Structure formats: structure tokens, C-alpha cells
Amino acid sequence: MTLGPTAATPARRAAATQPAVPALPAVEICGLSAGYDDRLVVHDLSFVVPRGRIVCLVGGSGCGKSTVIRTLVGLLKPLGGYVRVLGRDPLRVDERERIALLRRIGMLFQGGALLGSLTVGDNVALALHEHTDLPDGVIRRIVEQKLALVGLEGTAHLLPAQLSGGMRKRAAISRALALDPELLICDEPSAGLDPVVAAGLDATLRELQRRLGMTMVVVTHELASIAEIADHVVMLARDGRLLAQGSVAELQQSSEPGVREFFGRTAPPPAAATGPSMLAALEGTD
Numbered sequence: 566m567t568l569g570p571t572a573a574t575p576a577r578r579a580a581a582t583q584p585a586v587p588a589l590p591a592v593e594i595c596g597l598s599a600g601y602d603d604r605l606v607v608h609d610l611s612f613v614v615p616r617g618r619i620v621c622l623v624g625g626s627g628c629g630k631s632t633v634i635r636t637l638v639g640l641l642k643p644l645g646g647y648v649r650v651l652g653r654d655p656l657r658v659d660e661r662e663r664i665a666l667l668r669r670i671g672m673l674f675q676g677g678a679l680l681g682s683l684t685v686g687d688n689v690a691l692a693l694h695e696h697t698d699l700p701d702g703v704i705r706r707i708v709e710q711k712l713a714l715v716g717l718e719g720t721a722h723l724l725p726a727q728l729s730g731g732m733r734k735r736a737a738i739s740r741a742l743a744l745d746p747e748l749l750i751c752d753e754p755s756a757g758l759d760p761v762v763a764a765g766l767d768a769t770l771r772e773l774q775r776r777l778g779m780t781m782v783v784v785t786h787e788l789a790s791i792a793e794i795a796d797h798v799v800m801l802a803r804d805g806r807l808l809a810q811g812s813v814a815e816l817q818q819s820s821e822p823g824v825r826e827f828f829g830r831t832a833p834p835p836a837a838a839t840g841p842s843m844l845a846a847l848e849g850t851d
């Protein structure tokens with residue numbers, strides 16, 4: 566039996582309730598090669614960051630993580646392939662569109678510091694003054710709200726030097742949230758923090774993602790952070806090529822030596838606990 570064009574099959578009824586086009590990923594990196602002058606640092610890298618998810622970008626020091634991040638915000642031109650961020654190529658838009666795009670991205674640069682001569686509140690307010698015409702009173706209320714989001718209510722009047730290292734990181738995240746970004750990019754947010762403070766910061770990022778549905782790309786070396794926040798992990802090899810990607814559970818099961826070396830430091834794959842490789846490890850031959 567053939568069905569006429571108006572027949573309401575279960576499949577058609579389901580299709581009618583689905584969006585016609587699936588949401589585009591927040592970030593799409595396709596065949597990306599990037600580097601400095603003639604030196605390639607990142608080779609043929611492809612991955613996507615679906616909307617509303619947290620993707621952790623991991624890999625050894627110098628493998629090119631920050632280089633990837635620079636291409637996402639248009640600070641570095643790809644030498645091959647392309648990146649699309651919130652549906653746009655950050656380097657193939659005119660100046661007005663570029664500013665509009667960057668307003669939708671919150672960025673926490675590696676080692677990015679607050680301006681020491683401004684109060685915490687004025688640091689958070691900077692982008693609001695620059696990009697909006699909101700009156701001062703409204704900006705002050707937004708600043709308090711953004712500080713509260715990261716657990717720093719009541720600190721707007723303090724100077725950065727009066728905060729702990731962990732609080733400064735939170736304030737920097739609060740500053741990155743000032744314009745309600747759809748995408749938050751954090752390059753090593755918990756570097757230099759003790760594990761307890763770092764765990765608090767991870768919980769804050771996770772909470773932001775849950776409450777605001779924010780998409781995040783987080784560069785980190787910390788296994789505990791990855792386990793806490795990552796929906797998906799993209800791992801670069803030392804030579805700047807993709808080593809592996811998948812969920813934390815998938816990567817913990819990986820047989821790829823570089824991945825095992827990284828994840829095996831604290832959490833050997835369950836298979837290793839019972840299989841021959843465990844015996845080999847006990848004998849010191851693995």
C-alpha cells in the first residue's frame with residue numbers, strides 16, 4: 566500500500582513536531598591547520614561543539630590548544646581548513662559583523678588578568694560600557710547579577726589584589742559573562758589553583774551550563790576538571806594532530822597509548838583492572 570501525500574503516518578506526525586533543520590553546532594572546526602609564519606602547529610583538526618554542551622580541549626603543553634582558541638575568535642587566520650563559530654567564519658565577516666559575533670562569545674584567555682587599577686565591578690562593567698548604552702544604574706545591577714552567578718556577590722567595590730587567586734578567576738569568568746554570551750571559551754580556567762578551589766570553579770562552570778544552557782569550550786590539563794565538566798573531550802597529540810575524541814568514559818577505555826598515558830594517571834581503564842594488561846603492569850612489563 567502506498568500512502569498519499571496527506572496521510573499522517575507516525576513518522577510524519579513525529580517529523581511535524583521536529584524542527585525542520587537540526588540546530589547548527591556552536592563551533593565547527595573542519596580540517597583546521599594553523600600556526601605562525603611558516604610553522605604549522607595544528608594539523609588537519611576537525612571537531613564540533615554542539616550547542617549547550619561543554620567540550621574540553623586537552624593535550625600536552627605546546628601542542629596547540631591556545632592556537633586553536635585563537636582561530637575561534639579570529640585572532641589567527643587558519644592556514645588550511647576553516648572554523649565556524651555560531652554559524653559564522655570569524656575572519657570572513659565585515660567589521661560590524663565581527664564585533665556582533667564577538668559580543669556573543671565570552672572569552673577567558675590563558676593567564677588573562679583583570680585590570681588591577683579597576684575595581685572588580687568596573688572590570689565586569691567594561692564590556693557593558695563599551696557595547697551598550699545602558700544607564701550606569703542598570704549596568705551596576707547587571708554587574709552584581711554577573712558576580713552573583715559565580716558566587717562573588719558583594720565584591721564589586723574591591724580591587725583584584727584584594728581577592729584570592731580563585732576569586733580572581735571567578736571574577737574573570739563573570740567579566741566574560743557580562744554580555745550574556747552564547748558561547749564561553751575558557752583557556753585553562755583553573756591553572757594555578759589548588760584542587761579544592763579548582764573543583765569549586767568546575768562546579769560553577771557546570772552550573773552555568775545547566776542554568777543558562779551555555780555552550781563552552783574549555784582548555785584544561787586537569788583530569789578532575791575533565792571528569793567533572795566535559796560532555797565531550799577532544800585530545801590533541803604533541804604534534805598538533807587529533808589524537809582522540811569522545812566522552813570521558815570512551816577515552817578512559819581507549820587503547821591509544823597517548824590517551825592511556827593521560828587518563829591512566831589516576832583512572833586506569835576498567836578492562837586493565839581484570840585483563841592481561843593488569844598482570845603485565847604488575848610485572849612491570851606493560
Ligand SMILES: Nc1ncnc2c1ncn2[C@@H]1O[C@H](COP(=O)(O)OP(=O)(O)OP(=O)(O)O)[C@@H](O)[C@H]1O
Nearest residue numbers: 601602606624625626627628629630631632633675
Ligand atoms: N605568537 C606566537 N608566535 C610564534 N609561535 C607561537 C606563538 N604562540 C604560540 N606559538 C608556538 O605554537 C606552539 C603551540 O602553542 P600554544 O600556545 O597553542 O600551545 P598550548 O597547547 O596552548 O600550550 P600550553 O598548554 O602550554 O598553554 C608552541 O610551540 C608555541 O611556542
Ligand SMILES: [Mg+2]
Nearest residue numbers: 630631675752
Ligand atoms: Mg595554552
